[in-house]
Amino acid sequence: MSALERFGKGVLGVILAPILKTSPTNVVREGFSFPLERRFGRILIVKQDDRLGNLILMTPMLTALRQRLPRAEIHLLISDLYASVFRADSRVDRLLIMEKRRQIRNPLVLLSFLEKLRAEAYDLVIEASDANNFSFNNSLLARLARTELRVGYNKRKNQGLLNVALQPPERPGHATEMYLNLLRLFWADLATPEMRVDIPPEEIEWGTSLLSSLGFQVSDRKVAIHLGGRGKKRLPAAEVVGLSAKLSREFGMRLVFVSGPSEEEYLFQIRGSLPSDSVFLNGLSILELASLLANVELFISADTGPLHLAVACGCSTLSVFKSSDLDKFAPRGEKHRQVRRFDGDFPLEELIEKVGELLPVATQINRI
Known part of the structure; x- marks a missing residue:
């Protein structure tokens, strides 16, 4: 975010927050449930997050909500950065897409978006921020939406912007459960669905065709590896060389390295030391990456957004956690x-052991 964008966001918050903080917030704790099941015909979920992993971790909440209310009209307010992930989502009836950079630079665009938001009326608005992180934008947008019931997590800075605020637990559980706990205020018996994204069939076929064009055969064991991640999360390049050699030699796997612009130079340093039949893909779009992940047997990564995308695509994963909270973010199953x-x-031998455990349960689509 540029300095201009940060300034615009700050000014907007200073002006609007005191005006909109007009309703008292009722703080409740985990285990509370509304005494009567309310009728929710139209629901808005506010999650304009620029982090892919957080959006994917929210998807079990979408599944649970759709299962509980199959006839409800569900809207999702998200940032334009990853809106493509949800364009074909069968659980969502409408996307409200925030073009944040454009709106900050042009207030008229922002006002037009807010006018469209205010034109809708909802029975329930869910401010779907993480229990441990505050998003002023999410809380503000939830307050601007026309509804009598706004639900989210209790934060010091969102007092007065929500009607009902769930007190964050002292010991955070898994991230997917934190989102689901907002729904359990109404339906205490909700189970925990798996993470899922809906990929159009033509997108999956794109990945199939890509691998075929790169010389992959149906019988090949395909593993995708992502070195990326911010700062300490990134996998050490030298150790990845040793891991790649073992994957190729001991398991007969063919490797696909995926990277973004920030990892290209990092990966270039070790390309000559990797198995000769390795493939390198840089700058895939989110849908292209999802299509690739739906066509490989295993994905190896640090705790990154692509890791959670792989889980949601049905791919087996092996993840390396360093600075992140494993109990909160580790894929389950x-x-x-x-x-x-x-x-x-670098736990090389442990990683190889885990690969051996995964192979019997890993699913390879074999669409080529």
Whole structure:
């Protein structure tokens, strides 16, 4: 975000927050539930987050809401950065897309968006911020939406912007459960669905055709590896060379390295030391990456947005956690394994052991 964008956001907050903080916030704790099941015909979920992983971790809430209210009209307010992930989502009836950079630079565009938001009327608005992180934009947009019931997590800075605020637990659970707990205020018996994104069939076929054009065969065991992640999350390049050699030699896997612009130079340093039949893909769009992940047997990564996207695409994953909270963000289920990495240590042998555990349950689509 540029300095101009930060300034515009700050000014907007200073002007609007005192005006909109007009209703008292009722703070409730986990285990509370509304005494009567309310009728929700139209629901808005506010989640304009620029982090892919957080959006994917929210998808079980979408599934649970659609299962509980199959006839409800569900709208999702998100940023334009990852809106493509939800364009074909069968759980969402309408996307409200915030073009944040354009709106900050041109107030008329922002006013037009807010006018459209205010034109809608909802029975329930869910401010779907993480229990441990405050999003002023999310709270403000939830307050601007026309509804009598706004639900989210209780934060010091969002007092008066929500009607009902759930007190964050002292010990945070898994991120998917934190989103679902907002729904459990109304339906205490909700189960936990898996993370899921709906990929159009033509997008999946794009990945199939791509791998075929790169020389992959139906019988090939395909593994995608992502070195990226911010700061300490990034996998150490030298150790990835050793891991790649073992994957190729001991398991007969063919490797696909995916990277963004910030990882290209990092990956270039070790390309000559990787198995000769490795493939390198840089700058894939989110849908292209999802299509690729739906066509490989295993995805290896640090705790990044693409890791959670792989889980939502049905791909088996092996993840390396260093600075992130494993209990909060680790993928769950028999198709997923995790290891912890400490300073000066890369758990190569443990990773290889986990690969051996995953292969019997890994699913390969084999569409080529």
